[in-house]
Amino acid sequence: MKPIKISEAVVRRLPIYLRFLNELSLSNIQTVSSQDLGEKLDLNPAQIRKDLAYFGEFGRKGVGYNVDYLIEKIRQILKLDKMMNVALVGTGNLGRALCNYSMYIKDNMKIVAVFDADESKKGTLINHLTVQPMQELSRSVKQLDISVGIITVPAVEAQNVAEQFVDAGIRGILNFAPVVLKASPGVRIHNADFTAELLSLAYYMDTINGSKEGDGAL
Numbered sequence: 001m002k003p004i005k006i007s008e009a010v011v012r013r014l015p016i017y018l019r020f021l022n023e024l025s026l027s028n029i030q031t032v033s034s035q036d037l038g039e040k041l042d043l044n045p046a047q048i049r050k051d052l053a054y055f056g057e058f059g060r061k062g063v064g065y066n067v068d069y070l071i072e073k074i075r076q077i078l079k080l081d082k083m084m085n086v087a088l089v090g091t092g093n094l095g096r097a098l099c100n101y102s103m104y105i106k107d108n109m110k111i112v113a114v115f116d117a118d119e120s121k122k123g124t125l126i127n128h129l130t131v132q133p134m135q136e137l138s139r140s141v142k143q144l145d146i147s148v149g150i151i152t153v154p155a156v157e158a159q160n161v162a163e164q165f166v167d168a169g170i171r172g173i174l175n176f177a178p179v180v181l182k183a184s185p186g187v188r189i190h191n192a193d194f195t196a197e198l199l200s201l202a203y204y205m206d207t208i209n210g211s212k213e214g215d216g217a218l
Contacts, residue, residue: 010051016041017048018074018107024067033064075107083108085144087170089161090152091116091124091131094176098150099126109148113140117157134164141168148172155179162189 020041024032038045052058052070055077059065075081088095088111099111114129116122121131132140140146149165151158151173158177165173166184173189175181178196183189 006054013051014074014078021067021071025071030067031064032067080108084148085110085112085146086148086150087113087146088150089115091121091126095152096126112144137164138168141170151175151177153177
């Protein structure tokens with residue numbers, strides 16, 4: 001029997017469920033239904049049930065899901081039940097902000113090494129991390145058991161950084177540079193392109209503004 005292929009869309013929704021479930025847990029809410037999840041997350045409850053059913057039976061009909069149990073299971077599915085070390089390359093404004101952002105630590109992902117090609121930044125501190133030169137990337141990846149790399153360099157430098165990550169043994173890359181990177185076999189690249197998102201948002205502005213004007217017409 002072939003294993004079920006899980007779509008990327010399902011995997012991308014799991015962190016959304018996890019984030020909301022964590023909020024419920026902090027509020028001491030013990031159970032939640034797919035209907036409640038759907039209303040709060042603006043998703044179809046049937047889709048939520050289907051997503052979770054790919055990985056097992058976590059809920060009880062008429063009762064819903066135990067919040068803490070479902071958190072534990074989703075964390076296991078996302079491989080967040082153990083610490084995952086992360087390296088970041090590029091210590092400009094965005095890179096520094098990500099280093100100082102600590103919310104993902106509770107999800108067992110931690111930036112443990114920071115690199116920059118600018119020699120003038122070598123040895124400076126960002127949130128207790130010492131900026132290292134790129135020549136130390138490969139050694140640090142192995143020493144610190146780093147499995148994920150974050151790219152926050154200009155577009156023209158991003159492909160080179162990605163290749164250095166791969167050569168060092170990293171197989172998961174989050175790219176913030178506004179460029180499409182070529183992925184090597186066995187390497188997963190996710191893009192977080194703020195510019196593309198902002199430009200695509202502009203497309204909808206006339207429609208939204210037109211709707212507001214229409215709502216105010218007599």
